[in-house]
Amino acid sequence: MTVKKVSSELSVNERAQQLLKVLIERYIQDGEPVGSRTLSRDSGLDLSPATIRNVMADLEDLGLVSSPHTSAGRIPTVSGYRMFVDTLVTLKPLEAGKIKQLETGLYSSADPKILVESASKLLSSLTHMAGLVMIPRRKQLTFRQIEFLPLSSKRLLTILVTTEGEVHNRVIDVRKAYTASQLVQFANMLNQHYSGLSMEAMHKRLVREMEQARKDMNQIMAQALEMAEQVIDPEIRGDDYVMAGQTNLMDFNDFSQMNKLRELFDSFTEKNEILHLLDGSMLAEGVQLFIGEESGYKALDQCSLVTAPYQVDSKVAGVLGVVGPTRMAYDRVIPIVDITARLLSTAMQTRKAK
Amino acid sequence: MTVKKVSSELSVNERAQQLLKVLIERYIQDGEPVGSRTLSRDSGLDLSPATIRNVMADLEDLGLVSSPHTSAGRIPTVSGYRMFVDTLVTLKPLEAGKIKQLETGLYSSADPKILVESASKLLSSLTHMAGLVMIPRRKQLTFRQIEFLPLSSKRLLTILVTTEGEVHNRVIDVRKAYTASQLVQFANMLNQHYSGLSMEAMHKRLVREMEQARKDMNQIMAQALEMAEQVIDPEIRGDDYVMAGQTNLMDFNDFSQMNKLRELFDSFTEKNEILHLLDGSMLAEGVQLFIGEESGYKALDQCSLVTAPYQVDSKVAGVLGVVGPTRMAYDRVIPIVDITARLLSTAMQTRKAK
DNA sequence: TATTAGCACTCTTGACCGCCGAGTGCTAAC
DNA sequence: GTTAGCACTCGGCGGTCAAGAGTGCTAATA
Numbered sequence: 001m002t003v004k005k006v007s008s009e010l011s012v013n014e015r016a017q018q019l020l021k022v023l024i025e026r027y028i029q030d031g032e033p034v035g036s037r038t039l040s041r042d043s044g045l046d047l048s049p050a051t052i053r054n055v056m057a058d059l060e061d062l063g064l065v066s067s068p069h070t071s072a073g074r075i076p077t078v079s080g081y082r083m084f085v086d087t088l089v090t091l092k093p094l095e096a097g098k099i100k101q102l103e104t105g106l107y108s109s110a111d112p113k114i115l116v117e118s119a120s121k122l123l124s125s126l127t128h129m130a131g132l133v134m135i136p137r138r139k140q141l142t143f144r145q146i147e148f149l150p151l152s153s154k155r156l157l158t159i160l161v162t163t164e165g166e167v168h169n170r171v172i173d174v175r176k177a178y179t180a181s182q183l184v185q186f187a188n189m190l191n192q193h194y195s196g197l198s199m200e201a202m203h204k205r206l207v208r209e210m211e212q213a214r215k216d217m218n219q220i221m222a223q224a225l226e227m228a229e230q231v232i233d234p235e236i237r238g239d240d241y242v243m244a245g246q247t248n249l250m251d252f253n254d255f256s257q258m259n260k261l262r263e264l265f266d267s268f269t270e271k272n273e274i275l276h277l278l279d280g281s282m283l284a285e286g287v288q289l290f291i292g293e294e295s296g297y298k299a300l301d302q303c304s305l306v307t308a309p310y311q312v313d314s315k316v317a318g319v320l321g322v323v324g325p326t327r328m329a330y331d332r333v334i335p336i337v338d339i340t341a342r343l344l345s346t347a348m349q350t351r352k353a354k
Numbered sequence: 355m356t357v358k359k360v361s362s363e364l365s366v367n368e369r370a371q372q373l374l375k376v377l378i379e380r381y382i383q384d385g386e387p388v389g390s391r392t393l394s395r396d397s398g399l400d401l402s403p404a405t406i407r408n409v410m411a412d413l414e415d416l417g418l419v420s421s422p423h424t425s426a427g428r429i430p431t432v433s434g435y436r437m438f439v440d441t442l443v444t445l446k447p448l449e450a451g452k453i454k455q456l457e458t459g460l461y462s463s464a465d466p467k468i469l470v471e472s473a474s475k476l477l478s479s480l481t482h483m484a485g486l487v488m489i490p491r492r493k494q495l496t497f498r499q500i501e502f503l504p505l506s507s508k509r510l511l512t513i514l515v516t517t518e519g520e521v522h523n524r525v526i527d528v529r530k531a532y533t534a535s536q537l538v539q540f541a542n543m544l545n546q547h548y549s550g551l552s553m554e555a556m557h558k559r560l561v562r563e564m565e566q567a568r569k570d571m572n573q574i575m576a577q578a579l580e581m582a583e584q585v586i587d588p589e590i591r592g593d594d595y596v597m598a599g600q601t602n603l604m605d606f607n608d609f610s611q612m613n614k615l616r617e618l619f620d621s622f623t624e625k626n627e628i629l630h631l632l633d634g635s636m637l638a639e640g641v642q643l644f645i646g647e648e649s650g651y652k653a654l655d656q657c658s659l660v661t662a663p664y665q666v667d668s669k670v671a672g673v674l675g676v677v678g679p680t681r682m683a684y685d686r687v688i689p690i691v692d693i694t695a696r697l698l699s700t701a702m703q704t705r706k707a708k
Numbered sequence: 709t710a711t712t713a714g715c716a717c718t719c720t721t722g723a724c725c726g727c728c729g730a731g732t733g734c735t736a737a738c
Numbered sequence: 739g740t741t742a743g744c745a746c747t748c749g750g751c752g753g754t755c756a757a758g759a760g761t762g763c764t765a766a767t768a
Contacts, residue, residue, distance in 0.1 A: 035760050048712050053761065071719045071760045110509055111525040144503070149515060155464055157519045161503060165511045169521035171465035247623070250616045262604045269601070389731050402741050407732065425731045425748045 016055050019043055020064055021088040024076045028327050033073030078292040078326070081304075085289055085330050092331045094339055098126055102340060106347040112136075112165060116242050119320055119344045124245025126336050129324030130268075133344070134241040134278045136164060136317045139200045145191045146228060148183040156183070158231045163196070164312070172230045174223075186224040194228075203232055239275055239318075243268055252325045260302060267299035274305075278319045281307040287338050292326045302326060306333050308341035312348045320344065370409050373397055374418055375442040378430045382681050387427030432646040432680070435658075439643055439684050446685045448693055452480055456694060460701040466490075466519060470596050473674055473698045478599025480690050483678030484622075487698070488595040488632045490518060490671045493554045499545045500582060502537040510537070512585045517550070518666070526584045528577075540578040548582075557586055593629055593672075597622055606679045614656060621653035628659075632673045635661040641692050646680045656680060660687050662695035666702045674698065 022043045026034045036049035036056060043052075056074055059065045064080035067073065076084065105122045109115055116133045123131025141162040149157040154177055160168045178186075194202050206229050213222040246268060250261065267273050277295055281288040290305040300323075307321035321337055376397045380388045390403035390410060397406075410428050413419045418434040421427065430438065459476045463469055470487045477485025495516040503511040508531055514522045532540075548556050560583045567576040600622060604615065621627050631649055635642040644659040654677075661675035675691055 033760090037760075049760090050712050050714090051710085054711085057762080067761080069719055070762090071717085071758095073760065110527055147501075149498070149519075151519045157515065157521070159513060159515070159521055161511065161513070165505045165525055167511070167513055167521060167523035171467075171519055173464055247616045247619045250612050250619070258604050262601045265601045265604070387731090391731080403731090404733095404741050404743090405739085408740085411733080421732085423748060424733095425729095425746085427731065 015045065016059060017083075017088060018045060019052065019055055020059060020076075020080060021084065023065065023074060024080060024084045024088075025331075027075055028329055031327060033068060033075050035073035038073070078294060081291045081326060081330075082294070085291070085334070089331050089334075091335050094335045098336070099339065101126070102343050106343050112348060115344065115347055117244070119340060120242050120244040123320065123322050123336070123340055124248060126340075127322050127324065127328075127333050128245075128251075129248050129322045129328065129333075130243060130246045131320070131322050132241050132243045132274070132278075133320040134239055134275070134318040136166070136239075136312065140198060140315075140317075141166060142196060142198050143194050143202050143232070145187070145195060146231065147187050148178075148227065150178070150180060150183065153177040156227070158227070160231050160235065162199075168231075168235050170231055170234065172227065174227065186220075186227065189221075189224055190228050199232055199235060203229075206232070239279065241271070241275065241278065249324065263299045264303065267297065273297045273299065277305060278307060278321070281319050281321075282309050282316055284309065287334050287341075289330075289334075304328055304330075306330075306337045308337045310341040310348070311345040317348065369399065370413060371437075371442060372399060373406065373409055374413060374430075374434060375438065377419065377428060378434060378438045378442075379685075381429055382683055385681060387422060387429050389427035392427070432648060435645045435680060435684075436648070439645070439688070443685050443688075445689050448689045452690070453693065455480070456697050460697050466702060469698065469701055471598070473694060474596050474598040477674065477676050477690065477694055478602060480694075481676045481678065481682075481687050482599075482605075483602050483676045483682065483687075484597060484600045485674070485676050486595050486597045486628070486632075487674040488593060488629070488672040490520075490593075490666065494552060494671075495520060496550060496552050497548050497556050497586070499541070499549060500585065501541050502532075502581065504532070504534060504537065507531040510581070512581070514585050514589065516553075522585075522589050524585055524588065526581065528581065540574075540581065543575075543578055544582050553586055553589060557583075560586070593633065595625070595629065595632065603678065617653040618657065621651065627651045627653065631659060632661060632675070635673050635675075636663050636670055638663065641688050641695075643684075643688075658682055658684075660684075660691045662691045664695040664702070665699040671702065 019039060023034045023039060026038065026042065036052040039052045039056075040047055040049045047055075056065065059080075060067070060074065062079075063077055064083060065074040066077050068075065102122055105118050106115065109118065116135060120131040120133040123133070125131075141164055144161045144163045146161075147159045149159070151157050151171065154174050156172050156174055156178075158170050158172055160170075162168075194205070197205070206225055210222060210225040210229065213225055246265065249264070277290060277297075277300075284307075287306060287308045289307075290300070292304065293301045295301070295303075295305060302325065303323055304326050305321055305323050306328075307319050309316045309319050311317055320341055322333060324333070373393060377388045377393060380392065380396065390406040393406045393410075394401055394403045401409075410419065413434075414421070414428070416433075417431055418437060419428040420431050422429065456476055459472050460469060463472065470489060474485040474487040477487070479485075495518055498515045498517045500515075501513045503513070505511050505525065508528050510526050510528055510532075512524050512526055514524075516522075548559070551559070560579055564576060564579040564583065567579055600619065603618070631644060631651075631654075638661075641660060641662045643661075644654070646658065647655045649655070649657075649659060656679065657677055658680050659675055659677050660682075661673050663670045663673050665671055674695055676687060678687070
């Protein structure tokens, strides 16, 4: 009896899941609420609309679907999508042509800046949504060298280079004028002393040793350290990302209300909400999804974000992904994001493996 | 007789102009076609609606106004706006508060990159439209020094610094591996040889002398020159600009058709059309306007662009401006752009005048 | 007991209609 | 040259109506 009940419940669930799957696929395709008739016709399950209506009522009780109004079909809820992407979806392998496109797009340059930009453009063009690639985290970057160039008497151009090949520059004002050779001396000292440290570690040591130098009345040293501090302090905070194809999102009538769309775009330029999400998905193993309100940010509550981390020299270096309407073709998008991350990883390798 | 006719025609014109002015001011305020009744009431000219209708018919013949349909009021055409901004508009001086806002916003940093960004943000927030600031033209920049850092055996990080304090970096692949000291030697040679030249001049000489070095079989020299060429070649082309507040444009129902707005946004990321316009207005003396189709670009045909050049050390260095709907408050926007350009000029000065 | 047919009900959508208000162009009078 | 008057036009708004799609419920069926 018990056994039978369980198995019967299970079969109900399987059938319901199958129906949910078809419903979502259908809804993703057409963007319109799916009714019982349609489902009866296209589910391959040979059930009458009436039966399907019963199942739908169950799914609605479970919070997996909802109907916009009494006499409309059903549309998936966020939980519905979640179940779909977690257990139901059958991913579509990426066509060879698109893989080729990705490869040629990514293997044509060695400059990380250009690579990141290409990746984000490719993501956007392959998915017809907005692509984004996070730039390697500052904190994890390691200091390589610094340089000071005088612009005017009390104004210096500072250039900071990381081992990874990123260059950051900043203009700073200093209290007194230094000669060119003094500046070179400062730079040499800092370079010898700190080269190879992570930015974060360097920051900590800088602060500590600045204290020390002040106590020792070592003016020169203190000055040099202060200058360095001025440069790396802003660099240490804040990751950044590059985005492409934002305007693609304007085509989805899911965002027909302008203010919603505006909110979204603003959060793209504001960046910190998105960065926080990307930051979180750095730790995840493979592709990760934030569906609708799952992200926790109001601006994104009509969107889904699909991300995957990428590596440089087999260490996680950043995250890339796409943003689109909740109703997106997950079966196509997930593989695209996945593969792009892999390809970017190999393209970013500093020493050639082959 | 002739005299009388002329003077009479003139007075008609003056009256018509006055009416055109009021009409445009009104239309800018409300965004709705202005009818003869309204004009009769608010023009201050004590004319009956019927008379005004006659004048309107004349203005329509002259192509200065048009009516969207038979029984609507009139709205200005591009030529109408043009006449308005050229001869009719009475500019509203900027309130002291806003000037203060600009000053504190611009005098807080010395870094040109940050300055440019602040300026564009300020423009956007003061006008509630999109602000943009062009970054000093590359060709006019002068070369100061170059540096080569090895990333891996055949991959170099190149850093190029201009006298103006801009830093450009790029990763390049080279044919053979060089030692660190060789790279330093290359850099020294280039720095001594070319420092102080404009990028354009440097480019020309590089090409010429590369030829020469090849003929002389001076391998080292040729290699060094080729590397330099790889760096400055991409830098020499293409100016760039920074934009802020694009989403402000989404509030104007003038851009209610999404595809029009999308076209506009795309042309912002595409950049070259806008750059071409900005480029053109570098030569102009003060504030310059492109109204609607005047710009010649389809994406901008619903917009106006208000620009003004700014100086660095009393040489024109770039252009800034705002983009908004054709129906914008020119009387307020023109002074804002004008003053921002002036303030940015003084903020950008490399040696302090005071 | 699960499934299905049937039916009444609900809700959206688009078409059609008529009316009102705003505004015009024209003509004739001032 | 200006104005009053009048006929006309057009967009917008609200209401009604029918069609279509889909639901929930109940009772019959396998």
